[in-house]
Amino acid sequence: VEASTGRRPGAGIRALAGRWESILVLIFVAVIVFNSLASPYFLNPANLLDTTFSFVEKALIALPMTLGIIMGDIDISVAGIIALASLVMGLLSGAGAGTGILVAAGLGTGLAAGLLNGLLATRFGIPMIAVTIGGISLFRGIAYAVLGDQAFTKYPQPFAFFGQGYLPGTHIPFELLVFAVCAVIFGLLLHRTTFGRRVYAIGNNPVAARLSGVPVQRMRLIVSCLTGLMSGLAGILLTSRIGSTRPNIASGWELEVITTIVLGGVAITGGRGHIVGVILGIFLLGFLKFGMGLINVPGNVQNIFAGVLLILAILIPGYVARAQERARLRRTRGSG
Amino acid sequence: MKRLLKRRESTLVIIILVLLAAVSLRARGFLELSNLNDILTDTAILVIVSIGQMMVIVTGGADLSVASGIALTGMSVAMLNWQVPGIPLAVLVVLALVIGFILGSLNGLLVSATKIPPIITTLATLGIFRGAVFLESSGQWVSAHKMTEAFRDFPHAAPLGISNLLVAAIIVAIASAVFIRFTRTGRNIYGAGGNRTAARYVGIPLARIDFLVYAISGVLVGLAGLLWVSRYASAQNDTATGFELQTIAACVIGGVSMLGGSGTIAGVVLGALFLGIVNNALPVIGLSPFFQMAIQGFVILAAIIANSVVDRRTQAALMRTRKL
Numbered sequence: 024v025e026a027s028t029g030r031r032p033g034a035g036i037r038a039l040a041g042r043w044e045s046i047l048v049l050i051f052v053a054v055i056v057f058n059s060l061a062s063p064y065f066l067n068p069a070n071l072l073d074t075t076f077s078f079v080e081k082a083l084i085a086l087p088m089t090l091g092i093i094m095g096d097i098d099i100s101v102a103g104i105i106a107l108a109s110l111v112m113g114l115l116s117g118a119g120a121g122t123g124i125l126v127a128a129g130l131g132t133g134l135a136a137g138l139l140n141g142l143l144a145t146r147f148g149i150p151m152i153a154v155t156i157g158g159i160s161l162f163r164g165i166a167y168a169v170l171g172d173q174a175f176t177k178y179p180q181p182f183a184f185f186g187q188g189y190l191p192g193t194h195i196p197f198e199l200l201v202f203a204v205c206a207v208i209f210g211l212l213l214h215r216t217t218f219g220r221r222v223y224a225i226g227n228n229p230v231a232a233r234l235s236g237v238p239v240q241r242m243r244l245i246v247s248c249l250t251g252l253m254s255g256l257a258g259i260l261l262t263s264r265i266g267s268t269r270p271n272i273a274s275g276w277e278l279e280v281i282t283t284i285v286l287g288g289v290a291i292t293g294g295r296g297h298i299v300g301v302i303l304g305i306f307l308l309g310f311l312k313f314g315m316g317l318i319n320v321p322g323n324v325q326n327i328f329a330g331v332l333l334i335l336a337i338l339i340p341g342y343v344a345r346a347q348e349r350a351r352l353r354r355t356r357g358s359g
Numbered sequence: 360m361k362r363l364l365k366r367r368e369s370t371l372v373i374i375i376l377v378l379l380a381a382v383s384l385r386a387r388g389f390l391e392l393s394n395l396n397d398i399l400t401d402t403a404i405l406v407i408v409s410i411g412q413m414m415v416i417v418t419g420g421a422d423l424s425v426a427s428g429i430a431l432t433g434m435s436v437a438m439l440n441w442q443v444p445g446i447p448l449a450v451l452v453v454l455a456l457v458i459g460f461i462l463g464s465l466n467g468l469l470v471s472a473t474k475i476p477p478i479i480t481t482l483a484t485l486g487i488f489r490g491a492v493f494l495e496s497s498g499q500w501v502s503a504h505k506m507t508e509a510f511r512d513f514p515h516a517a518p519l520g521i522s523n524l525l526v527a528a529i530i531v532a533i534a535s536a537v538f539i540r541f542t543r544t545g546r547n548i549y550g551a552g553g554n555r556t557a558a559r560y561v562g563i564p565l566a567r568i569d570f571l572v573y574a575i576s577g578v579l580v581g582l583a584g585l586l587w588v589s590r591y592a593s594a595q596n597d598t599a600t601g602f603e604l605q606t607i608a609a610c611v612i613g614g615v616s617m618l619g620g621s622g623t624i625a626g627v628v629l630g631a632l633f634l635g636i637v638n639n640a641l642p643v644i645g646l647s648p649f650f651q652m653a654i655q656g657f658v659i660l661a662a663i664i665a666n667s668v669v670d671r672r673t674q675a676a677l678m679r680t681r682k683l
Contacts (some may be wrong), residue, residue, distance in 0.1 A: 145669040153617035160604050162654025171649040278486050327490030330483035337475045
């Protein structure tokens with residue numbers, strides 16, 4: 024179509040402006056400007072790095088969930104998995120386990136929970152979102168059953184490093200490094216491997232994918248396990264950061280994680296999305312929430328904001344795409 | 360007889376009877392009429408909200424915003440009752456239904472007019488409604504002494520011989536059973552949930568049905584909101600948190616398929632009763648109430664698996680009769 028109508032001046036800019044990621048960058052800049060006006064301390068590099076503590080744990084879960092959502096599987100049990108992983112670590116820590124065992128237990132619990140979700144979804148042909156509705160209750164419920172209104176607060180001293188520590192001699196939080204490494208791994212996995220191509224194939228048309236030899240069920244199982252594993256990792260970092268385990272730990276996180284992903288331009292109906300967009304979405308929402316904190320917006324009210332943002336982030340790109348399609352049709356009709 | 364035994368409702372009745380018998384072996388008083396009445400009263404709100412949830416699930420969606428909706432309606436009427444005690448109860452009831460309808464309509468509009476998956480839409484409104492409760496109350500509670508006596512007594516008053524809570528649940532159950540079984544619109548709800556492409560071809564007004572089920576769910580949420588805060592004589596910012604999962608549990612236990620297209624009101628009522636009995640039995644058999652959520656999660660997963668196995672068998676049986 025572009026060839027037949029000829030390249031117009033400024034078409035490149037228009038294409039760039041139409042990209043969701045470009046819009047995100049613009050909003051991102053606006054948020055930074057707003058925040059630095061709201062607080063003179065915001066743009067201080069050390070402070071800026073410290074704000075990342077408030078969202079990198081959610082960001083870690085957003086990475087595998089991006090793969091899941093592109094594939095058409097939405098896992099809403101992730102916050103429950105964090106509670107379960109934190110519970111297991113708390114139990115072991117109470118029994119005198121060392122830091123290494125705690126980390127292994129956190130990852131192992133997450134993996135096991137993801138495996139359970141994945142097996143139920145693939146073996147019984149139940150949508151992932153339905154399975155994980157049960158999963159939310161089960162995982163967090165176990166934490167409630169064991170803890171009741173109690174909390175674990177006894178963790179070994181070295182364990183605190185994961186969620187509170189900085190890289191030696193810098194202001195860079197260890198959590199941020201973990202996220203950076205994971206983001207690169209997931210970016211390469213999604214955009215540079217056969218595995219990644221298959222994720223898109225399944226998301227666009229699972230039947231066609233299966234008929235062309237993509238092991239759809241195995242892929243879904245693997246992504247579910249990855250989601251569990253990363254939730255376990257987020258559980259380790261969060262538990263280490265706040266130094267305690269309560270059964271309501273991380274409650275409501277699923278809403279924010281899904282909002283982040285959708286804000287990053289991933290189609291909630293599957294098939295489309297890019298890790299770079301999701302990373303932009305993570306930082307955008309993180310700084311936005313930080314800015315709201317600066318002007319004293321309470322957490323509950325920030326939820327209104329997350330909800331509205333989630334709906335708008337799904338609706339607006341759809342309307343933009345349709346408007347562009349109409350404009351394109353008019354152009355072709357006009358020239359042909 | 361064989362067909363009757365195979366139905367989910369019959370299985371549930373048997374399970375419930377066994378459960379009752381087992382618990383009463385541990386605690387003699389469990390089967391007494393007053394305790395059974397307590398269980399029914401405790402379950403009434405769950406029954407009411409689960410019925411709306413069921414209609415939504417039958418169309419292939421799910422309404423995660425019900426608990427936040429209960430909190431928002433409940434806080435609204437409780438604050439009104441506190442600030443303007445002169446408003447008659449009947450007006451508050453109507454108001455609660457209207458607020459619920461508005462909340463449900465918002466979900467309904469979003470689901471029917473956009474391509475956002477219903478669970479995501481209602482996850483968003485879950486956050487929005489919950490945040491709105493906080494905005495409305497500025498974080499304060501409306502506690503018992505701020506409510507009028509008539510307001511607090513409403514759920515337990517029994518002008519008809521049984522408590523208003525039970526009356527409400529029974530009316531909702533019967534009315535919705537008649538609606539979904541015997542009216543064209545009611546049957547269309549099932550049609551909308553099975554195969555949506557086929558539904559469109561046979562002329563089922565999908566957008567209207569989608570809107571309708573969320574609106575109905577909203578109205579029932581409104582009713583439940585008023586009953587909730589008056590029954591517990593307290594409206595808080597975290598009222599009913601997590602209750603949406605209980606309503607979904609009641610549905611899947613009652614045989615409603617999460618894929619949409621099937622489920623009965625009787626099944627949902629029994630599913631809710633099952634959960635109500637389990638919750639009431641926990642302290643009796645010496646387990647802390649904190650076990651409730653885990654048991655519920657386990658039962659949801661078990662029920663989802665059972666439903667999917669049944670679905671597959673039905674499919675296989677259908678395929679056989681077609682003699683392909």
